[in-house]
Amino acid sequence: MLDTPGLHKPSTELGKRTNQSARAALEEVDVICFVVEASDVIGSGDRFIATMVQKTSTPCVLVLNKIDIAARTEVVDHLATSAGLGDFAAYVPCSALTGDGVDVLVEQLLVRLPEGPQYYPDGVNTDQAxxxxxxxxxxxxxxxxxxxxxxxxxxxxxxxxxxxxxxxxxxxxxxxxxxxxxxxxxxxxxxxxxxxxxxxxxxxxxxxxxxxxxxxxxxxxxxxxxxxxxxxxxxxxxxxx
Structure with missing residues (x-):
């Protein structure tokens, strides 16, 4: 699992480098999770990222998070708006806080991951130093x-x-x-x-x-x-x- 730096308008050299890192990751992974919030308005930044991921060959799952603090009508409206952002592999409403819908998200990710060898022994959670x-x-x-x-x-x-x-x-x-x-x-x-x-x-x-x-x-x-x-x-x- 890679949690990329947030894409933003950089004001420092560090910001430029973290943006480059995030962009590079889009082509290196098997599946992209594009997360938007059900409790917030989908803005120009979200649309910018949506356009960016649509230009890659990597399948992208749009994740509508924080449904626990949004009304059902807001969730429905956000899903409809999200559908207009591009052609995503799946649309998954969920709440990372309560766990609601997370099992569906895991399923949507697993079916898109290719089979491969076991790179690390059981019990190893990270390859970071x-x-x-x-x-x-x-x-x-x-x-x-x-x-x-x-x-x-x-x-x-x-x-x-x-x-x-x-x-x-x-x-x-x-x-x-x-x-x-x-x-x-x-x-x-x-x-x-x-x-x-x-x-x-x-x-x-x-x-x-x-x-x-x-x-x-x-x-x-x-x-x-x-x-x-x-x-x-x-x-x-x-x-x-």
Whole structure:
């Protein structure tokens, strides 16, 4: 499963690169899920994406999400409007929150997936590196706890990885994570008063990572200010974007 970056009108070099990544994924996958909201008006952005996916050779399922907070008449109207966006392989109303209709969505995806070999052993849920998972879990916690412009200015990388050490048993996975922001004021928000915010972020991310990997993890975290990192190609290259 690939959750692509959201397609948008970019204002930074990072935005341009995430758009390129999303566009490239459309031709690399077996099925596309184009998600619109039953509780919102289908706008120009939705129509732009609909036109884009129609130009690919990949089958696309239109998913009408959030039917739990929309009236039945709204759902019917949205399905009718969605049909005018293009010729989709299927139209599936559902609610990711309540699970209503999700079984139908899974069925519609499975029938369009080609058979193939088992690429990974049973119990393996991802092929992403531990460093990538750690960075994403830390970033997830930061996004849940910050506001205004701060979430858009946060970049997280796991730059070093070793097991064990002088102060750590050999069975402990030790990760050094760097959180980048663009201004000093953002650094203060990320760290919090007396370091409380950062401590909560690291603790939650560590618990999630341990549950995912099935082992003990130690996270060593630092916060640095790197002005305009989203606009500098060199910084983005260094961070793996």
């Amino acid at each position: 531990e460093t990538f998972l750690a960075a994403e879990l830390v970033r997830e916690q930061l996004l849940e706890r910050t506001w205004q412009e701060v979430p858009h200015s946060i970049g997280v990388t796991a730059e070093e990885l070793d097991r064990g050490g002088v102060d750590h048993p050999a069975d402990v996975l030790r990760l050094r994570v760097t959180i980048r922001v663009e201004r000093d004021s953002q650094k203060g928000i990320v760290i919090g008063r007396g370091g409380a915010q950062l401590k909560e972020v690291v603790s939650a991310a560590r618990r999630n990572l341990e549950a995912l990997l099935g082992g003990r993890v130690y996270l060593e975290t630092r916060v640095v200010v790197e002005p305009d990192w989203q606009r500098r190609p060199g910084a983005l290259d260094r961070m793996g974007f």
